[in-house]
Amino acid sequence: MPVNNTTLHRPRLLPRRTLLRQSAAGVGILGLRALMAAESAPANLLAPKAPHFAPKAKRIIFLLMGGGPSSIDTFDPKPRLERDNGKPVPFRRGLTFGETSVGGLMKPLWPYKRYGRSGLPVSDLFPSVGSCADDLCVIRSMVGDGVDHGAAMLQLHTGVFQFKRPSMGSWTLYGLGSENQDLPGFITIKPSGHGGQNKWSSSFLPGDYQGTPIGNGNMKVEEIEKEPMPYLISKGLVSEPQRYELDMLQKMNRRNAELNNHDPELEARINAFELAFRMQIKAPAAFEVEKESNETKKLYGLDNEVTRDFGWQCLLARRLSERGVRFVQCSHSYWDQHSQIAKIHPELALQVDKPIAGLLKDLKARGLFEDTLVIWTGEFGRTPWAQNSDGRDHNPYGYTMWMAGAGVKPGFVYGATDEFGYHAVENRMHIHDMHATVLHLMGLDHEKLTYRYAGRDFRLTDVAGTVATGIIA
């Protein structure tokens, strides 16, 4: 059995058998003993690990636009649609979500402007993001397999749309560990909607790689700030008395460990209590967005009711990133305009445009932009034809995602959809390819990042995925 670097970073309890099988195949009995001894000091699964090769990015901020913003109306202008606005759809429509109320072609509803030296076109929905155009790497040829939100969300996060699999944040944590032991390594802020926990689940990977949700989509920021992580704030004793309480507990635990031959598992739990105590002292500081300067808060739009929520998410994402959290996700919703797109898309864009630009500018100002990868995407785009006269249906066959920061070409457009913006036709980037590329930027080979489960090796990219070298700076 091939033993690769990654599978040697094994979890403590489960794959003892995997380990043994590997040992039996190649390591020999002496090696086996040594490995067993290593196991007796339980490894910290979140300790930083060396990547497969030199990474371009150290961490990721993933901005999820739930519901599926329209690419045609944002980053992928289509003159042909301008010309043929209202005409019947001249091509065969693929499997779509709603076959009802299908109308004619619908032109982009907002004018485009060219920005910066790159001249990258961005629609009037995103003027602030447009001002950062020279930093964006716009991928106009994304392809997924799910036409409904649930399937598309699952695939975007896990690569697979039918089954529950580890999330991409969990895979990066599994591959690289965490740089901050006082905070979780994978955090998702205000998650909501389709896919639920599957979006941050470690599935069959060890629980250490599970994403930690900060509040949920329905909660107000004030509510979340009261207790950003589960059980972080003591409902019993606090400060000195709680330390005294913990000392009593640890005294009893050490006595118990002594009576049990210092069972490493018992010792590990003694350490876990110390870690937890440290975490509850140190972690809250990461969430004190309030302490940022007024200038910074303004940059993210925290001074405005419309932009405050997503601004807070973006600013918190930066605070977590600079503390070494490997994967941070911010969530915004709900871009699912089967009707009334002209009314609702601008309202939603207004909520995120300034915060996103603020995040990009702030990352640059703080020197974090060079090794942070920012990803902006929905679970799919929307159709070039009208639905219910003033909306658009789901389109996973060709849509836009953009990346910015570490390792990607700035002010760059990659791939293209057909002249209607329906199918990706040039440099198609399937979600598997996107995952392969993101892992590559993090210094991980998507074919080597495997985990043995239920008798076979699993990958984030399943059996597919090609690194899109064309976008790499």
Next chain:
Amino acid sequence: MRFSFVLFFAGPLFAQPGEQLEIFEKKVRPILANNCYACHGQKVQMAGLDFSSTEGLAKVVSPGDPGESKLYKAVVYADKIKMPPAGRLPDRDIADLKAWIESGAASPKNTTAVVVSANPMTARLAEGKKYWAFQPVQSYAPPKVKNEHWVTSPIDRFILAKLEEKAIRPPAAAAKLTLLRRATFDLTGLPPGLKEIEEFLADGSKDAFAKVVDRLLASPQYGERWGRHWLDVARFADSTGMDEDHVFPNAWRYRDYVVKAFNEDLPFDRFLTEQIAGDLLPPDSPGGINQRGVVATGFLALGPRPLAQQDRVQAIYDVVDEEIDTTTKTFMGLTVACARCHDHKFDPILTKDYYSLAGIFASTVIYRNLGKPGAVSFLYDAPLDTAAFARYQASRWRMYGKQLEMEEALGEDWVREYALLRPKMAKILVEAWKAEHTHVEAQDAQVAKWVKWLRAADDKARQGYLEQWFGATEATIEEVAREYQARYIKAAVQFDQSLESWRRRYASDVLQERDLSPRPTASDPFFAAATFKGGPMELADSPRVALARQEWEAMKESLPPEPPMASGVLDGVSIDQRVFLRGNHFNLGEPAPKQFPTVLAGESQHPVSRGSGRLELAKWLVSSNHPLTARVFVNRMWQWHFGEGLVRTPNNWGKMGEKPTNPELLDFLAKTFVDSGWSIKAMHRTIMLSSVYQMSSHASPEARDADPPNFLWSRFNRMRMSVEQIRDGILALSGNLDLTVGGSLLPTDPQVKGRRQQLDLDDLKRRTMYIPVRRGNIPVLLTTFDYGDATTASEGRSRTNVAPQALFMINSRFVVERSKEFAKRLLDDAALSDTQRIERAYLLALTRRPEPDEVDSALTYIGNLEKQLGKSDAHRTAWQSLCQVLIATNEFLYLN
């Protein structure tokens, strides 16, 4: 044999050795299957092209010359014809196609033929028949051992013989109270109480522990604890997970069934049969159903289910796949679902075997109906009282019918009345304006109505849709009034149309038992305000409408509540399944008759000819010569008692799984189990009354050295408790555990959309197994302690040790509140001294008396903390803190 024709075929273009055909199979066919067959295959031949045949391919491929091949030209998007239309293929695929054409474009005669395999399955089948796990269960005599004193059960001989081979002494027996704690948590998931501790300590008889085991097996909490183990394997949850995560309102009935089955010691062969085919068992009374059996099929029904998948065939076969996966892992320890797209990579399981089982499950109803495009599908719910359900449905349909009758009548009235009224609106509005401005009361009743309504308009309306009216002057009023009329008529026509189409949709929703679409509401505020709720255009019900409305209301009132339903399955149309090549349902292969995996059931089977075949599947699984069913289940029992199975991959007994650490013992247990009539409780006694179960968790030095993973069972495994044991145990200490057995904690009002509210788990006093679990949103407490994801058959819980678990212990409201109650229990007993209180706390939490130094230490702690806190309630707080410390200790969390 089936593979050979592929190799024998030779044509002018395609005379190629097998190796080149393999390039076709590995590289080219997947490209064709994923991108082309849907339009150019066996089912559909657009442009008259069928790439599933040699002839078809010959039309578009010039062997050796990509530039002359239409296929190649189309995929490079060089000419007018660009294929596939959904977008250019990845460069890698195009390169593969090019290389294949250049090398001569080898393809088998029928391109959808069976995959040529480098390792022919026939050979693997023959080899597979010799595989250890597929051999019949052997009858082994318990071996002779040197240390006869240690032996109290035949199990001990199997274990001790292996230990003696390695010269390992078994450890001493566990201390009496350690054993009591172990057995009580093991069988009931709860700590022993003071009374049980005293009784057991006082009982010096030889069968004292046997009495404990009997008592525990007889307690209702036994079924909860062991039923919960089974629910893990059955990947039980209260919602569909996946895309929509809708609640299963009746999942709890299956949970209750499982608890009851364990408590009543339902023989396992019967338990298995009911879960796969309970609906097909003889009815409770003639013409009725087998109620328990129907509930039991929740095993099949309650998996994760796609509801929004728009490719409905894909949705159905994803469900079928899930059922195959769960059923074969659960009962046979085989990963049959790996053979969906290709023959199993490691085990002798054919893709055809997979589709033979798929035929069985595809002939079983899971969806009540598949939603129309853009909508979600609905799952089948089984009525448990068919007569009551028929009555209920009939009254519902009558009620909806009456509602539609009323709506139809209303629609007719509208057409008649408004045909006259609407065109007059402009005129009336002008009159009303004049009346208002000349202060002459209107004579005309219609005009008066408008005047009254307009006068009563609030500011919002005046500044909104009535702004033009109030802003009109004598010069403009006629124009304004015309505009209002035009606006009104436009909105009215739109509304009429939407009502009309709603009525049609409503009728079909009712017929097809979908969620009913809500009656449309008017979007134009002027139209809405003028037409409804006292507006001047409001129509009074005509006598006909009024009567229908009255009858409808009465029917609504008297509608009986929904009769009891269960999540279950039933036989549907019996399907003649064919193999889906590469798992793609557009790509049909040979027929796969309903039968069982070849390696186990043989080449010449009698395929199921009637019905789904689920009952036949169950019968085959529990047949006395099935090599896996009994072994797999006793292994699970061993795993749940000892923390690890004799086979440590409980769901995978194939080549990639583990071999049994003690194969003779495994077979002995399997045989004993079947001989006992598949009695689970008898197996508990067999296992628990052995010395192996009762030994200490302290390994001897030589055992630690020679057997670190405890493959030989050289000591009892120390185990961190499950989240249920932890939470229920803490509730037990608080004295407030609610031991109600069964039922549902989901909100019962079916009108609550989605039924997604969360319970306040901090206040809930019921046992943890009753917490509703939505797959998409599993409560944090459960995931923190390795509950798993309730998505596939569980191999057993992980026992991780992460910081959030420690945070839960030191910070959570749940632990703080329960330890407060625990402390109150101690303090409220005025007869106790503080020393006695500490003794009692130790007995309750840790099932042992404290050592004197521990008592001193605890008293000192309370005293110091009290001083440190210095508040009026410092005394109670200090006791609460001590109780919390006891709960948070490793000693509480671990079973020794």
